[in-house]
Amino acid sequence: MATAVMTSLDTKSRAASRGMSDIRIRNLFIIPTILFLIVFNIFPLIYSLGYSFTDFRASSNAAARFVGLQNYRELLNDPFIWSNFAITAKYVIVSVTGQVIVGFGTAMLLNRDIPLKGLLTTLLLLPMMLSMAVVGLFWKLLYDPSFGIINYTLGLGSFEWLSNPEVALYAVAITDIWMWSPFVMLLSLAGLSAVPKHLYEAAAIDRAGPFYTFFRITLPLVAPILMIAIIFRTMEAFKTFDLAYILTSQPTTEVISIRLYKMAFQEWQTGRSCALAYIVLIMILAITNIYVKYLNKVKER
Numbered sequence: 001m002a003t004a005v006m007t008s009l010d011t012k013s014r015a016a017s018r019g020m021s022d023i024r025i026r027n028l029f030i031i032p033t034i035l036f037l038i039v040f041n042i043f044p045l046i047y048s049l050g051y052s053f054t055d056f057r058a059s060s061n062a063a064a065r066f067v068g069l070q071n072y073r074e075l076l077n078d079p080f081i082w083s084n085f086a087i088t089a090k091y092v093i094v095s096v097t098g099q100v101i102v103g104f105g106t107a108m109l110l111n112r113d114i115p116l117k118g119l120l121t122t123l124l125l126l127p128m129m130l131s132m133a134v135v136g137l138f139w140k141l142l143y144d145p146s147f148g149i150i151n152y153t154l155g156l157g158s159f160e161w162l163s164n165p166e167v168a169l170y171a172v173a174i175t176d177i178w179m180w181s182p183f184v185m186l187l188s189l190a191g192l193s194a195v196p197k198h199l200y201e202a203a204a205i206d207r208a209g210p211f212y213t214f215f216r217i218t219l220p221l222v223a224p225i226l227m228i229a230i231i232f233r234t235m236e237a238f239k240t241f242d243l244a245y246i247l248t249s250q251p252t253t254e255v256i257s258i259r260l261y262k263m264a265f266q267e268w269q270t271g272r273s274c275a276l277a278y279i280v281l282i283m284i285l286a287i288t289n290i291y292v293k294y295l296n297k298v299k300e301r
Contacts, residue, residue, distance in 0.1 A: 052274035059268035071275035081276070084259040085283075091173055091244075091255055092237040098177035099233055103184025104226065108218075110185070111192040125186065127179045136246030139175045143247075162248040169253045172244050176237065184229045191225035192218070227295040231288060238284050256280055 052071055056064035075081050110121055127135070142150050143161040151159050161171040195218060203213045241257035260280065264273035 048274040048277065051271050052278055054271040056271040057268050058264075058270045064271065067271070071272045072279065075272065075276055075279060081256075081259065084254055084256045087169065087252065088238060088255040088257075091169055091240065091253075092234060094170065094173040095176045095180075095237045095240075096230060096233050098173065099181045099184050100226070100230060102177055102181040103229070104188045104222075106181065106185045107188035107192055110189060121189070125182045128182045130179070132179075132242035133246060135175065135179050136243050139171075139178075140247055143171055163250070165250050165252040168248045168250040172247050172253055175243055175247065176240065179243075180233060180236070184226075184233065187225050187229040188222060191222035195221045223298045224295060227291065227298055231291045231295070234291065235284055235288060238280075238287070 051064065053066060053068060054064035055067050055071075106124065110117060110124075114120070130138075140162065142148050145151060145158040145160050148161075150161070151157060162168055199217050200213065203217060208216070239257055240255060241261065244253050244255050245258055245261075247253075256276075257280075260273055260276050263269050263276060
């Protein structure tokens, strides 16, 4: 009997100890994290949303005047803003498509039994570990028409990559593809390694060709994780600023983030730039929602 009572007390004591431990964890980690999110994420969002309905200018001492939806109306009727959106859409399509092709293709190669596979995978991941500013300056040297190694290798002479308005956007996209294809490769490798081997063995017994095996087994099973990579990269490419700003200043490479930066910190149209930021946010949410719906359909197949 005494032993049963002691056991019960020990259990309660351990439960109490776990309870105190949970409370300490909450006080030490969860509450500060929530406060951090509120102060540095949610509060600026609400604050900037309020400014988006005013004519506030950070360079002026004049008080902000409420203008309602005027900023949103003017921005949506501005053809130059839609031109920036068109450039951004073109950049996103080229960049993300390139990353998927290069990243998934590299993952298919690395999924085979090749020597030094681990070392190769690590080396291929290096670009996305570098700072965006370092990558921008590095590729600026590579694209240089006088001593850049790209023109030398391709035999293009003094071809201008970054000052040519026709190809400058593609040059920025190529840099982005080089930097972020390893991200797609990494996720694709995880998906490829999860494909059951017996499916390939059954296909081999049935004498299925590589084309059939890829489109009927590999791609359908990897598609969900590939869609997740596409969602992440589309959101990031839509917000791109650093590479385009560092590499070139052509009007044809003025993506929406650069227009937003100029509006906010060069023209000091603070209220208007806040409205533009919310339009961009809504567009990214809409695109992401479309992707997620498609992802759910792919998972159901």
